[in-house]
Amino acid sequence: MTTGTAAMRVPLSKRGARVPASVGAEPHDIIALGSGHGFPGVFPDLTEMARTALNEYRHETLQYGPTLGLPEMREWIADYLKENGVNVTADNVLIVNGAKHGLDLISRLLLDEGDTVVVTAPTYFTGIPIFKTFGANFVEVSQDLDGLVVEELEKTLERRAHERKALPKLIYNVPDYHNPAGVTMSRERRRALVELADAHGMYIVEDSPYRRVRFEGENEPMIKAFDRADTVFILGTFSKLVAPGLRIGWIVTSPEFVARLAQLKSDLGSCPLTQRIILEFCKGGHLAEHTTRVQNLYRSHRDAMVAALREHLPEASFTVPHGGYYLWLTLPTHINADKLTARALEEKVGIIPGSKFFAGAGPQGKGAPTNHIRLCYSHADPDEIAEGIKRLARAVRAMNS
Amino acid sequence: MTTGTAAMRVPLSKRGARVPASVGAEPHDIIALGSGHGFPGVFPDLTEMARTALNEYRHETLQYGPTLGLPEMREWIADYLKENGVNVTADNVLIVNGAKHGLDLISRLLLDEGDTVVVTAPTYFTGIPIFKTFGANFVEVSQDLDGLVVEELEKTLERRAHERKALPKLIYNVPDYHNPAGVTMSRERRRALVELADAHGMYIVEDSPYRRVRFEGENEPMIKAFDRADTVFILGTFSKLVAPGLRIGWIVTSPEFVARLAQLKSDLGSCPLTQRIILEFCKGGHLAEHTTRVQNLYRSHRDAMVAALREHLPEASFTVPHGGYYLWLTLPTHINADKLTARALEEKVGIIPGSKFFAGAGPQGKGAPTNHIRLCYSHADPDEIAEGIKRLARAVRAMNS
Numbered sequence: 001m002t003t004g005t006a007a008m009r010v011p012l013s014k015r016g017a018r019v020p021a022s023v024g025a026e027p028h029d030i031i032a033l034g035s036g037h038g039f040p041g042v043f044p045d046l047t048e049m050a051r052t053a054l055n056e057y058r059h060e061t062l063q064y065g066p067t068l069g070l071p072e073m074r075e076w077i078a079d080y081l082k083e084n085g086v087n088v089t090a091d092n093v094l095i096v097n098g099a100k101h102g103l104d105l106i107s108r109l110l111l112d113e114g115d116t117v118v119v120t121a122p123t124y125f126t127g128i129p130i131f132k133t134f135g136a137n138f139v140e141v142s143q144d145l146d147g148l149v150v151e152e153l154e155k156t157l158e159r160r161a162h163e164r165k166a167l168p169k170l171i172y173n174v175p176d177y178h179n180p181a182g183v184t185m186s187r188e189r190r191r192a193l194v195e196l197a198d199a200h201g202m203y204i205v206e207d208s209p210y211r212r213v214r215f216e217g218e219n220e221p222m223i224k225a226f227d228r229a230d231t232v233f234i235l236g237t238f239s240k241l242v243a244p245g246l247r248i249g250w251i252v253t254s255p256e257f258v259a260r261l262a263q264l265k266s267d268l269g270s271c272p273l274t275q276r277i278i279l280e281f282c283k284g285g286h287l288a289e290h291t292t293r294v295q296n297l298y299r300s301h302r303d304a305m306v307a308a309l310r311e312h313l314p315e316a317s318f319t320v321p322h323g324g325y326y327l328w329l330t331l332p333t334h335i336n337a338d339k340l341t342a343r344a345l346e347e348k349v350g351i352i353p354g355s356k357f358f359a360g361a362g363p364q365g366k367g368a369p370t371n372h373i374r375l376c377y378s379h380a381d382p383d384e385i386a387e388g389i390k391r392l393a394r395a396v397r398a399m400n401s
Numbered sequence: 402m403t404t405g406t407a408a409m410r411v412p413l414s415k416r417g418a419r420v421p422a423s424v425g426a427e428p429h430d431i432i433a434l435g436s437g438h439g440f441p442g443v444f445p446d447l448t449e450m451a452r453t454a455l456n457e458y459r460h461e462t463l464q465y466g467p468t469l470g471l472p473e474m475r476e477w478i479a480d481y482l483k484e485n486g487v488n489v490t491a492d493n494v495l496i497v498n499g500a501k502h503g504l505d506l507i508s509r510l511l512l513d514e515g516d517t518v519v520v521t522a523p524t525y526f527t528g529i530p531i532f533k534t535f536g537a538n539f540v541e542v543s544q545d546l547d548g549l550v551v552e553e554l555e556k557t558l559e560r561r562a563h564e565r566k567a568l569p570k571l572i573y574n575v576p577d578y579h580n581p582a583g584v585t586m587s588r589e590r591r592r593a594l595v596e597l598a599d600a601h602g603m604y605i606v607e608d609s610p611y612r613r614v615r616f617e618g619e620n621e622p623m624i625k626a627f628d629r630a631d632t633v634f635i636l637g638t639f640s641k642l643v644a645p646g647l648r649i650g651w652i653v654t655s656p657e658f659v660a661r662l663a664q665l666k667s668d669l670g671s672c673p674l675t676q677r678i679i680l681e682f683c684k685g686g687h688l689a690e691h692t693t694r695v696q697n698l699y700r701s702h703r704d705a706m707v708a709a710l711r712e713h714l715p716e717a718s719f720t721v722p723h724g725g726y727y728l729w730l731t732l733p734t735h736i737n738a739d740k741l742t743a744r745a746l747e748e749k750v751g752i753i754p755g756s757k758f759f760a761g762a763g764p765q766g767k768g769a770p771t772n773h774i775r776l777c778y779s780h781a782d783p784d785e786i787a788e789g790i791k792r793l794a795r796a797v798r799a800m801n802s
Contacts, residue, residue: 009602010570012661013535016510019664021657035465043463050451062444062644064436097498097668104667109417130667134414169411201410239669243463247672256422260413263420266505266531267498268640271648271672 014113015133031388034350036179036240036325037379042297043243044290049280050273057276065272067262069095069250073275076282077236077250084211085225086234091255094262095270099209099237099249103127106170106205106233106251107134108264116168120148122328122357122372124179124207127172131359138359139168145319147185148173150192157200170203175223177210177324180357180374184322187220194226207235210324212291215299217322230254238278240325241294242287246274298325304382305375308389313396325378328354331371335399338370343398347391351375415514416534432789435751437580437641437726438780443698444644445691450681451674458677466673468663470496470651474676477683478637478651485612486626487635492656495663496671500610500638500650504528507571507606507634507652508535509665517569521549523729523758523773525580525608528573532760539760540569546720548586549574551593558601571604576624578611578725581758581775585723588621595627608636611725613692616700618723631655639679641726642695643688647675699726705783706776709790714797726779729755732772736800739771744799748792752776 011017053061060070068074074090081088096102111117113135119127121140131138139160141153157167171193175185185193197204206223224232230253237249248270251261281287305327306320317330331337337353344351354372355361361368377385412418454462461471469475475491482489497503512518514536520528522541532539540561542554558568572594576586586594598605607624625633631654638650649671652662682688706728707721718731732738738754745752755773756762762769778786 010511010568010604013509013511013513013516015513015665016661019661021660021664037465038463040460040464043459045455045459046463047452047455050455051448054446054448054451058444058446059441060646062439062447062646063441064438064640064645097672101668108414110411110414112414112416115414126669129664133665133667167411203411239465244465244669245461245463245673247668247670259422260417260420263422263530264416264534266534267502267648268527268645269648271498271675272646274672274674 014135019129019133030345030348030350031384031391032350032379033375033377033385033388033392034352035379036376038240038244039297039301039378039381041381042294044281044286046243046277046281049277049284052280053273053276061273061276063272065269065275067265067269068258069093069270070272070275070279072279076279077252081222081224081234081252084219085221086252088252092252092258094251094253094258094265095275096249096251096265097267097270098239098247099207099235100126100130102235102249102251103172103205103207104130105261105264106235107131107136109257109261110169110203111136116166117359118153118168118171118202119359120173120178120181121360122180122354123172123359124174125352125356127207128359131172140358140360143178143181143183145183146189147175147178147183148189148193150189150196153193154196157196167200168202170205171197172205172207173223174207174210176208176219177213177321177326179210179324180326180354181328182319182321182324182326184220185223190220190223191226194223194231197231198229202231204232205235206232209235209237209240212241213294213298213325214323215295215302224252230257233257241291242278242281246278247271248274248278298378300382301377301380301385302327304385305377305389308386312389312393325376327375327377329373329375331373331396333371335396336370337373340373340395340399344392344395347395349388349391349395351392415536420530420534431746431749431751432785432792433751433780434776434778434786434789434793435753436780437777439641439645440698440702440779440782442782443695445682445687447644447678447682450678450685453681454674454677462674462677464673466670466676468666468670469659470494470671471673471676471680473680477680478653482623482625482635482653485620486622487653489653493653493659495652495654495659495666496676497650497652497666498668498671499640499648500608500636501527501531503636503650503652504573504606504608505531506662506665507636508532508537510658510662511570511604512537517567518760519554519569519572519603520760521574521579521582522761523581523755524573524760525575526753526757528608529760532573541759541761544579544582544584546584547590548576548579548584549590549594551590551597554594555597558597568601569603571606572598573606573608574624575608575611577609577620578614578722578727580611580725581727581755582729583720583722583725583727585621586624591621591624592627595624595632598632599630603632605633606636607633610636610638610641613642614695614699614726615724616696616703625653631658634658642692643679643682647679648672649675649679699779701783702778702781702786703728705786706778706790709787713790713794726777728776728778730774730776732774732797734772736797737771738774741774741796741800745793745796748796750789750792750796752793
């Protein structure tokens, strides 16, 4: 369609004008250590589950599904959370089209122009534009090896109260194998965070896609396990444990909020076909075995990345993640990671500069620390990872020279 | 989760507070002439397409898909629209999770609190709460047998200009086999609507889920076929022609808006698995045959409803729809359709009162005409339809007595 003779247009909405008219292209022909894609070889064979879903359940799977999700799916998730020490029922569960969709819905429920969201620095970078779409501002909080530093947040809130600034509406965090930092919040910090949120009437979003992608040790209790006042929304997904392409996730909250979020969902129910395929997979007892397979595979990927980094980039520092998909690399301070990312691409390795993970930063990451990168070990295989880190090291050397 | 001791909560967003905390329950054990569900017997066998999608295309279908949709899917839709006289390419197509999701995204792109949307009276009732979520007001326009009365809209705009009211931002319509009115817009009205929108810089949303569910005659050109200035957004879906459960629809607009809408989409791409299943179905040449099957089936459903209405409810008037899923019934003016709906439910037949289809009406349809109902002939079979209309007639008799 060519642009014709229309009069000057009515303007877009504030939201519509705020988002740029561009979509990030995914790089090809390079070793991808940037995006959090799954390893293709670990995707399960779902053919038999799809056959059952499309035959025995055809009237369910090809019809409009229930707005809140298939009742069996909601029950299965409630049971799954009970195994995680969270006492909820199917009434607390809303099925959504992936965790990102869930975050968008929670933002729609809670956020007006100018509201404030608490995030870690660094934080999940896909969440930042979602919050910004709703006109949110940010309070950033540091992390250490025990995760989000609750004491620091407490002091920030006190200072804001003195300055008569409004309370943040919600606290967003990935407490298990944090994206991008890889750290896990301690039990005590989780409890303290719920107490702090309750004391100020704020909500918490516990985004936990990597919880079962665990390589060592035991999980901490979920933040939701300390919740006594419907303070905590859980965001969950099958993307990181089973397959991203299924686009099925969940929100756990009070039944009242489940109903309000469903009204904001505007999609006539998430896909009943993929829900049924997942149910057949989970109820058929395949999930436990598959979880072990995923854990073993990504552990070997992580090990390959850690070994390659120690060999080829000894000047970089990092905390070894005990689960999840990501490793947060700190480079010598004179290395500018934004420039390194471009240089690495010339060496045919894709990484994401750390500056993109700071919500408080300006356009092009202005004001954010410049010597971090996020490395993802899920998508490439161990040999590619080793080669990718070699290439990255070459790019770092080129920056030094 | 029981309610505990949290301090008073930060308030929900305006959007979040505006939607009620309730979800419509679907009735059971009754003949459903209310909702626009598909007839279960006409859903295609997609087993073989799913097998191919999950084996040959596993690395595509279980991985994150492209944000804009599978390139082949976008191309297929562009070609499909070319058959409808609309000259677009894959760059004009964004894949979404059903047409309702598309309408939500377009509203996000365009609407701010207090903006105005032009709709027909009556209009698609699922659209009304979406527009309201974004704080929209409505201008309602009448329809006759040639669809939306463009001359009336023109006069309304002139009057609003005199009153120094802001221009509406968009005009929403279902031009083919209108939901709920069943009428189809004439070619001349379509052309006039585009000219009027262009003259005032407004956008048009052409929501066309029923276009190929045609029983007689030929289609009019799409509104988009008259578009010379990227005025018209097309909303499309596979729900009404193939199966609602697939949750795949599309928006057609300028490449710039495709990119902006994708940024607002927040779902990391629509499900690549269901996209690939649909592609295998369409590219395998099954769609044309299936379309004929759907047309023949729903024509027989429509005929059954028309015959039963003429026999059992001769006092009601209606226009015979030449396609689509719905028949708009006008009852004698002393019949209150809201009360009739409750009475019909006692007779075990589900209908939707016409008052729900008027966007300008107040809560509980206040101010809307009260003697219409929407009947849907897609979901029940011809025998059930005949029995359902008999039951409806009994309910009308009971109202008279």
